Amino acid sequence: MASDFDGEIDVPEPAIHIIDDSVLATIDTSELPAGTQAKSLNPHGASYWTRTARLLTLQEDGSEKSFFLKVSIGQRGKGMMSGEFASMTAIHTALPSVAPTPIAWGTYVSDPDIHFFLCSFHKMSGELPEIERFSAQVAALHRAGKSPTGKFGFEVTTFQGNLPQDNTWCDTWEEFYIRGMVRMLQLEEDCQGRCQELKELRGPMFERVIPRLLRPLETGGRKIEPTLVHGDLYYGNASTDLRRLLFIRSQRVYKILAQHTTLD
Structure with missing residues (x-):
């Protein structure tokens, strides 16, 4: 299709x-x-x-x-x-x-x-950043970029490649994650056509699997603070110029930073 x-x-x-x-x-x-x-x-x-x-x-x-x-x-x-x-x-x-x-x-x-x-403009070296320095800068971004609304999401639509993300502000990480998955599955169906197997998996995934994995992170007195992440951080979107590490081609949103689970 x-x-x-x-x-x-x-x-x-x-x-x-x-x-x-x-x-x-x-x-x-x-x-x-x-x-x-x-x-x-x-x-x-x-x-x-x-x-x-x-x-x-x-x-x-x-x-x-x-x-x-x-x-x-x-x-x-x-x-x-x-x-x-x-x-x-x-x-x-x-x-x-x-x-x-x-x-x-x-x-x-x-x-x-x-x-x-x-x-x-930055003249890039073409070399991958040194891993310890790279990790430290990612952590620094997570600490510095606090959500202005206290919610998960972003002020405008951003894109993964040419695919629009659902960045609607959400009160919980679970809600935001589900909205993103729904958008990605719909784009997959638009591109590849309907898949019966995926259709059958949607209900259990959204109603049982994701809530069981993510809801405990924000219940029982636990809380996740939404913070800024790059959103597409792989070797093609990070390099070094002649002086420092740079993140490029970002699709940043205020998502999740917790001690044991970081999106980037």
Whole structure:
């Protein structure tokens, strides 16, 4: 069965060769350092769902400074760019040292179907971070990023790849986890068609298995504090620049941090 989630997002290649007026407007509205002038835009890096580029600018003092531009297409692409800006802002606010600086997101003037996300540029080493340092930074993020509502969820929809997550604010980890599983199973059915075996497993899983595993964590005087997690933390979304560890391509939400169970 065909689905909107099959295949790559077909972002036109010219979208990362021409500096759109919307990106120039970001410069004009002082989202970038005063006196910044756009110089060139060239493809940089690789992404399955988007196109990415390096925006080279000329600073007021004559020096050059680069920024990272990511573009996507359609309503889903718009949600992806909005979600990445919001989630990157959340982690940069909580722990600035491990995230690129988010600058802006918006829609191209030349093509209203193309949307962008702009952040600071970092020259990556291509090496995996050292494990002790990496683990310490993940723990620091969990400690620093407290949920602003005291609930599990996030303020906007974020995406796993090109798949939208259900980030509805929930009072309990059990409720949030079930909502996420329901969304993933529905996306699987939309893409692959109905599976009788999965259909038969849904009831026992949602009514018995998940409650038995998760409910005890929040009953009998026990409590879980929702905190910020990356949400998609694997080797492709963490690397090092020439100076420090960076988490990239995040879909952060306020999920779970307990002494014995951490999502990241």
